[in-house]
Amino acid sequence: MPEWLKLMVESLPPLLYAGLVFTVPLTLLSFACGLSLGFVTALVRLYGPKPLADGFRFYVWLIRGTPLLVQLFLIFYGLPKAGIVFDPLPAAVIGFSLNVGAYTSEVIRAALLAVPRGQWEAAYSIGLTWAQAMRRTILPQASRVAVPPLANTFISLIKDTSLAAVLTVPEIFQAAQRIASVTYEPLILYTETALIYLAFSSVLSAGQQKLEARFGQHLHQAQETK
Amino acid sequence: MIQLHNIDKHFGSQHVLKDVSLQVAPGQVTALIGPSGSGKSTLLRCINLLEIPSAGQITLGDASLQFGHGHAQPGRQDIHRLRLQTGMVFQNFQLFPHRTALENVMEGLLVVKKWPRAQAEARARELLQQVGMAHKADAWPGTLSGGQQQRVAIARALAQSPGLLLCDEPTSALDPELASEVVAVLRQLAANKMTMLIATHDLRLAATLADTVVFLEDGRIVEQGSSRQLFLQPQNPRTASYVSTLKEGLPEDW
Numbered sequence: 001m002p003e004w005l006k007l008m009v010e011s012l013p014p015l016l017y018a019g020l021v022f023t024v025p026l027t028l029l030s031f032a033c034g035l036s037l038g039f040v041t042a043l044v045r046l047y048g049p050k051p052l053a054d055g056f057r058f059y060v061w062l063i064r065g066t067p068l069l070v071q072l073f074l075i076f077y078g079l080p081k082a083g084i085v086f087d088p089l090p091a092a093v094i095g096f097s098l099n100v101g102a103y104t105s106e107v108i109r110a111a112l113l114a115v116p117r118g119q120w121e122a123a124y125s126i127g128l129t130w131a132q133a134m135r136r137t138i139l140p141q142a143s144r145v146a147v148p149p150l151a152n153t154f155i156s157l158i159k160d161t162s163l164a165a166v167l168t169v170p171e172i173f174q175a176a177q178r179i180a181s182v183t184y185e186p187l188i189l190y191t192e193t194a195l196i197y198l199a200f201s202s203v204l205s206a207g208q209q210k211l212e213a214r215f216g217q218h219l220h221q222a223q224e225t226k
Numbered sequence: 227m228i229q230l231h232n233i234d235k236h237f238g239s240q241h242v243l244k245d246v247s248l249q250v251a252p253g254q255v256t257a258l259i260g261p262s263g264s265g266k267s268t269l270l271r272c273i274n275l276l277e278i279p280s281a282g283q284i285t286l287g288d289a290s291l292q293f294g295h296g297h298a299q300p301g302r303q304d305i306h307r308l309r310l311q312t313g314m315v316f317q318n319f320q321l322f323p324h325r326t327a328l329e330n331v332m333e334g335l336l337v338v339k340k341w342p343r344a345q346a347e348a349r350a351r352e353l354l355q356q357v358g359m360a361h362k363a364d365a366w367p368g369t370l371s372g373g374q375q376q377r378v379a380i381a382r383a384l385a386q387s388p389g390l391l392l393c394d395e396p397t398s399a400l401d402p403e404l405a406s407e408v409v410a411v412l413r414q415l416a417a418n419k420m421t422m423l424i425a426t427h428d429l430r431l432a433a434t435l436a437d438t439v440v441f442l443e444d445g446r447i448v449e450q451g452s453s454r455q456l457f458l459q460p461q462n463p464r465t466a467s468y469v470s471t472l473k474e475g476l477p478e479d480w
Contacts, residue, residue: 118320121276125314126334126382127306136337140324218324218366 004185008192011179015196018175022089023200026161026171030093031154034100041105046112056105063102069163071095076167092164096157103153111146112138144215151208155201162197172196227252228390228421233282234294235268235445242268243279244445250390250438253419257426257436257453261468265445266425270392273423274312275305286311287389310338313383317395319375321367327354327378328363334386353381357411373404377411384420391415393424397431409435429472433457441465 001009041056048056063071076091086094115138123133162173172193180189228250235243243265250256258266271277273284281294289308291300300308321330331350335341341349354360357377367375376396383391396412397405409431416422416435426432432439433453440450441462449456449465460466 116320118316118318119322122314122316122320122322124276125274125309125312125316127310127338127386128334129302129306132337136333137322144324215324218368 004188007183007185007188011176011183011189011192014179015172015175015193018170019172019196019200022164022169022171023158023161026089026092026096026164026169027154027158030096030161031100031157033093033097034157035104035150037097037101038104038108041101042108042112045105046109059098060102060105063098068095068099068160069166071099072163072167088164088167088169092161092167092169096160096164099160100153100157104150107146107149107153108142111142114145115141140215144212144219147208147211147215151205151211154204154208158201158204159197227285227287228423229283229285230269230273231283231285233269233272233284234280235265235272235277236280242445243272246282246442246445246447248440248447248450250421250423252389252421254437255416255422255424255435256438256440257424257432258440258442259426259429259432259468260442260448262427264442266442267394268445269442270314270394270423270425273390274309274314274392275300276314278305284308310386311388312390312392313386313388315376315379315383315391315393315396318399319367319372319379321375321379321382323367326364326366327359327370330367330378331381331385334382339386350381350385353384354378356384356414357381358407371404372400373407376400376404376408380408380411380415384415389421391420391422393422393426395425395427397426397428429457429469433472441468443468 041060044056045053045060072092072095075095076086076088079086119137119141120133123137128136161171164171165174165177168174176189176193180186183189230246230248233243233246233248234241246265246269248256248269258269260266268277272279273286278300279293283290283292286308289304289311291304291308293300321327322333325333328347328350331353332343332346335346335349336343339346351360351363354363357380359374359377359381362370362374362378367378370378376399380391380396393412397408400408405428412422412424412435424432424436436453438450439453439456441448441456441460441464443464449460449462451461456465457469457472460469
């Protein structure tokens with residue numbers, strides 16, 4: 001076995017461990033929180049009272065207009081100066097969730113608006129309430145529109161979690177840095193790291209296709225019979 | 227009894243319905259005719275409260291609501307109660323594209339009436355049978371022709387047995403052949419004494435289907451009467467000029 005391959009094989013367990021124990025949970029948790037926040041933000045901005053909607057618009061403006069790395073530094077290194085101290089992992093989850101929330105809120109807002117107004121009216125006309133119409137009529141149709149751009153955000157997030165290394169979270173990238181610093185093989189280690197991220201996002205892209213197929217059942221069948 | 231009293235509707239500074247009063251006798255078909263922008267659609271949408279009238283009173287069966295100054299904003303419950311007295315058929319069908327024909331018809335029964343699934347399905351199949359769509363029960367709306375979609379939409383509107391069926395230009399989006407299959411369904415409903423209020427540009431449809439015809443222009447009722455009277459002996463010169471386009475197209479035996 002060539003030397004470089006041996007190094008790759010040897011460093012795979014610690015890298016995968018960091019991925020499964022830190023990167024994956026960090027990604028899933030941040031995406032879940034961020035998506036919920038994005039959903040609430042979209043709903044308030046579309047249907048909420050003006051002052052509240054303005055507040056959420058300010059939040060989106062602030063997060064989208066500033067670098068994620070700066071936001072993470074502010075939360076982890078800045079806030080303790082104001083007496084607010086987070087452990088590395090919670091700080092990362094908060095930072096990523098806020099970020100995902102801002103971006104996904106725009107995706108969800110657009111997807112909700114993409115459903116024709118007539119669908120609301122049809123739902124109301126058979127007696128559905130706002131909440132029932134939203135859940136049973138609007139959301140399923142909006143989901144179909146939202147899945148591809150949401151998958152974009154998700155895949156970006158997987159890769160962005162490497163920034164948590166600077167908050168001392170021992171995820172994949174930090175593990176790679178640690179190994180590279182003792183083996184003096186940055187080319188090999190970072191190539192391997194890139195491949196691991198690639199593998200993770202490939203698995204998720206397959207998930208995206210499944211979701212699209214599920215929400216777009218009626219579209220696929222429609223195309224087949226035409 | 228279906229009664230509209232002095233209905234007014236404003237959209238901002240636009241006054242689209244002006245003091246409209248109308249009675250629809252049970253078991254009768256009433257056609258609303260008039261030029262585009264005359265307020266036909268708005269009137270229908272006011273009856274099932276997709277639009278809230280600015281003033282006036284609506285009575286459907288034993289549910290009644292008053293609007294405007296001196297009356298509280300209608301609550302959700304009131305709107306719901308009145309709305310369930312009506313079924314609505316839209317110009318562009320508005321079937322739920324992510325639900326099959328059968329599921330479209332079942333939706334209100336399941337969610338609003340909280341019927342058990344088997345019972346809702348039986349009722350939905352019966353209605354699809356009535357509109358000649360039983361063979362397409364499991365089809366997605368996207369695979370159906372416009373005429374078929376509209377027939378499913380009629381079944382959906384009838385599912386909760388409303389006392390009044392509102393049809394907003396039910397055939398305008400369809401070519402003559404597809405329109406005729408929808409008209410056949412409407413005729414059959416009329417024969418079964420379904421109370422209907424139909425807004426339409428199709429004067430021929432109004433003349434041959436409706437018992438009563440109401441001519442609306444600029445948000446005001448210009449003239450109303452039996453369809454024979456309104457088409458053959460219109461009292462108002464404006465009505466006369468509007469319905470004159472129909473004369474050539476009337477069936478021989480009418």
